[in-house]
Amino acid sequence: MPAVKKAKRALSLAQSIVRDIEAGRHNPGDRLPREDEMLARYEVARATLREALRFLELQGVIHLQLGRGGGPVVARPQTGDFANSLSLILHFMEADLRGLLELREAIAPDVAAYAAQRATTADLSALAGCLAELRRHEASDQFEELNRRFHDLLGWASGNPLFGLMTSAMHLLTREFSNSLGYSAQERAMQIKFLVRIFEAVRTGDSPAARRAMGRLVAGSAVYLSERSPELVSQRVRWGQL
Incomplete structure (x- = not known):
């Protein structure tokens, strides 16, 4: 045959x-x-x-x-399975970290806005717990992972599993990049400041405020990464790095 x-x-x-x-x-x-x-x-x-x-x-x-x-x-296919397949495609497309950051800037504000409309009591409880953990570990090595987890929870709180899947997959794809860079104490404080604003907007159902706060957060984060390590954001996504 x-x-x-x-x-x-x-x-x-x-x-x-x-x-x-x-x-x-x-x-x-x-x-x-x-x-x-x-x-x-x-x-x-x-x-x-x-x-x-x-x-x-x-x-x-x-x-x-x-x-x-x-x-x-x-079994059930997990986010990691999707991210692994996506990373293979992005590898051959020669996509870089900058492209992923731009994608995040495009969708994250709307994800936050939808979460403000649709977050359940369980979602709010999980977000509040994660935010409390972030504050406790602001100066520790756990900050980056907890930061990603907050955004993951927000993605799934949007009520649209596609947003949740894409948000979590992007974090898996960018984990190694961000871990190698890290955040300064000033940037960590700024991140938490905006995450608090986002959480309060989601908690009160204020979609425009959630969108604005998230827009400022992801745009500022992209600028920070680009200025601090321009060579890092130009690195290409490589399959097999998850």
Whole structure:
């Protein structure tokens, strides 16, 4: 069988397996049927089935459990799976950190505005807890990670999972960049100042104020990074750095 045709059959089979998972036949943590059962159900060759399963493993849909009684186990693709695939595309597009910062400037203000409209009580509680942690660790090595976590929580509080996914993925892509740079004490204080404003706007449902505060925060952060380390923001995204 030609390699291209074989690959297409494997992809088609992978899509069929995903449809079966989506239909409720399998839940996260469930083992898929034994190989001979799957061969009979889908009427494919063994090599095609194994290639389809390898593809699904790479996408985070399943993981292979080793040992007696192991085999393919249903999972759920996570943000890291999306970020890893995205980083491969960005690698070949020769995208750099500056491009990611500009993307953040474009969407972050609207994310904050939507969060002000849609944040739940649970969202507000999580944001308040993260902000309190940020204040306690303003001078520690945990600041950058807690800062990212606040923005991640805000993305998911927008009520739009696409915003949450994109926000979290961008933070995974930029983690190594920002960790190598760090923030000065003055910049950390400024970040917290604006995060407090954003949180209060979200808490009170003030979308315009949330948008303005977030716009000023991300624009100021981009300027800070560009001025402090212009060579860093020009570095390209590399696949495999997550």
